Amino acid sequence: MLYYISTILHQYNIPGMGVFEYLTFRTAAAFITSLIITIIFGKYVIQFLQKKQMGEIVRDLGLEGQMQKKGTPTMGGVLILGAIVIPTLLFAKLTNVYILLLLFTTVWFGCVGFADDYLKKMKGNKDGLAGKWKIVAQVILGLCVGLTLYLSSDVVIVKNTAARNIRETQQNEHYTDDSVEQSRIQRFGEKSTKTTIPFLKNNEFDYKWFVSFMGDRAQMFAWIVFVIAVIFITTAVSNGVNLTDGLDGLAAGTTAIVGVVLGVLAYLSGNIFYADYLNIMYIPHSGEMVVFAGAFIGATLGFLWYNSYPAQVFMGDTGSLALGGIIAVFAILIRKELLLPILCGIFFMESLSVIMQVSWFKHTKKKYGEGRRIFLMTPFHHHFQKKGMPESRIVARFWIIALLLGACALITLKLR
Numbered sequence: 001m002l003y004y005i006s007t008i009l010h011q012y013n014i015p016g017m018g019v020f021e022y023l024t025f026r027t028a029a030a031f032i033t034s035l036i037i038t039i040i041f042g043k044y045v046i047q048f049l050q051k052k053q054m055g056e057i058v059r060d061l062g063l064e065g066q067m068q069k070k071g072t073p074t075m076g077g078v079l080i081l082g083a084i085v086i087p088t089l090l091f092a093k094l095t096n097v098y099i100l101l102l103l104f105t106t107v108w109f110g111c112v113g114f115a116d117d118y119l120k121k122m123k124g125n126k127d128g129l130a131g132k133w134k135i136v137a138q139v140i141l142g143l144c145v146g147l148t149l150y151l152s153s154d155v156v157i158v159k160n161t162a163a164r165n166i167r168e169t170q171q172n173e174h175y176t177d178d179s180v181e182q183s184r185i186q187r188f189g190e191k192s193t194k195t196t197i198p199f200l201k202n203n204e205f206d207y208k209w210f211v212s213f214m215g216d217r218a219q220m221f222a223w224i225v226f227v228i229a230v231i232f233i234t235t236a237v238s239n240g241v242n243l244t245d246g247l248d249g250l251a252a253g254t255t256a257i258v259g260v261v262l263g264v265l266a267y268l269s270g271n272i273f274y275a276d277y278l279n280i281m282y283i284p285h286s287g288e289m290v291v292f293a294g295a296f297i298g299a300t301l302g303f304l305w306y307n308s309y310p311a312q313v314f315m316g317d318t319g320s321l322a323l324g325g326i327i328a329v330f331a332i333l334i335r336k337e338l339l340l341p342i343l344c345g346i347f348f349m350e351s352l353s354v355i356m357q358v359s360w361f362k363h364t365k366k367k368y369g370e371g372r373r374i375f376l377m378t379p380f381h382h383h384f385q386k387k388g389m390p391e392s393r394i395v396a397r398f399w400i401i402a403l404l405l406g407a408c409a410l411i412t413l414k415l416r
Helices: 002-011 017-021 021-051 079-089 096-120 131-151 160-172 177-188 209-244 250-269 272-278 287-306 317-332 335-345 345-369 380-386 392-411
Strands: 194-196 204-206
Touching: 002 017, 002 079, 002 345, 017 021, 017 177, 017 335, 021 287, 079 096, 079 287, 079 317, 096 131, 096 287, 096 317, 131 209, 194 335, 204 209, 209 250, 209 335, 209 345, 250 272, 250 287, 250 317, 250 335, 250 392, 287 317, 317 335, 335 345, 335 392, 345 380, 345 392, 380 392
Parallel strands: none
Antiparallel strands: 194 204
16 A cells, blocks of 8 residues: 555655655565554453453463463454554555465455454353364355466466566666566466475476376366365464474464565565576566465464563464465465475474374374374473473473474475
């Protein structure tokens, strides 16, 4: 919104309005605004949630400090969502298809998480939103994202082998910025289901490979495979973040680190010079997603002001499902979803620990008549609590692991 206002004012030579043309300025502005929103309005959101008696219901599982969390306001995710959406509306280009998809994802998953929390806290339904409705919501999101990427003329990729040709075109022909972008799309852009696969020199993988046996119809059916992948990835990551949200500051801090890496990847993918240098596919217009990433990082870090140990508020499913969905869709839009097992290793580890625990318990119960466990308790962070490790130390160490995984994800750009 402010971007368009500044563009009009810049035409009248109003000093300082031209700064809104710079992506770095708008990203920094979105980050600062988001941070301020969470810090200033956080206490009012907490007071409101306390007044509505939206306190956490805690079962005694024998974990140190667990019962002290009883009654702590939850559904604080509404604060995160507001701190993401408002700065994005203010500073991003709202005609950008990637921004619109991210905003839709934020609101959509936020509503699903809110419905789940509302049923649990206000209606006394301990199971919350029925699983079938969550699946329906995830399928709808996958369809919306997949169909938009398929149908929108603004969504194209430029293979890394064509990047140098684009740069030569830019140097040899004197275009304005807008005409340069249109020329790139018209000459080199293509609709594709390709994505980036880490560690390989020719690091492009096409979902069409799964249906290559279909001949001429393979490209059309490749989009069906792509939509299925979107549904699976968003479900897996959103549930992973949801499981990780079990200790004060753990999910918020980890997602902030992931957001930084995704922002860097979006900036590199949306910049023709860096895409050429790194030999990665160039995605026109995707650089605008860095503004959203700035708001995302600011919101999650600002939430830590109240969510760090001892937490004054929890994000609930309203926040965790939305944050997971955003991370998944963001990675898909910049064609880096195959990096998620590395980048989101914490979430993957938390989900895997639950799957392993349940599977092994059922297997041993069937075989020996008594269920056995691999971990003392799952998700994985509770295993360390059971071993007597302080909560704050567990969170700090998980953050350090997340930083290490983020660095590894960035290194894959050169390590092939």
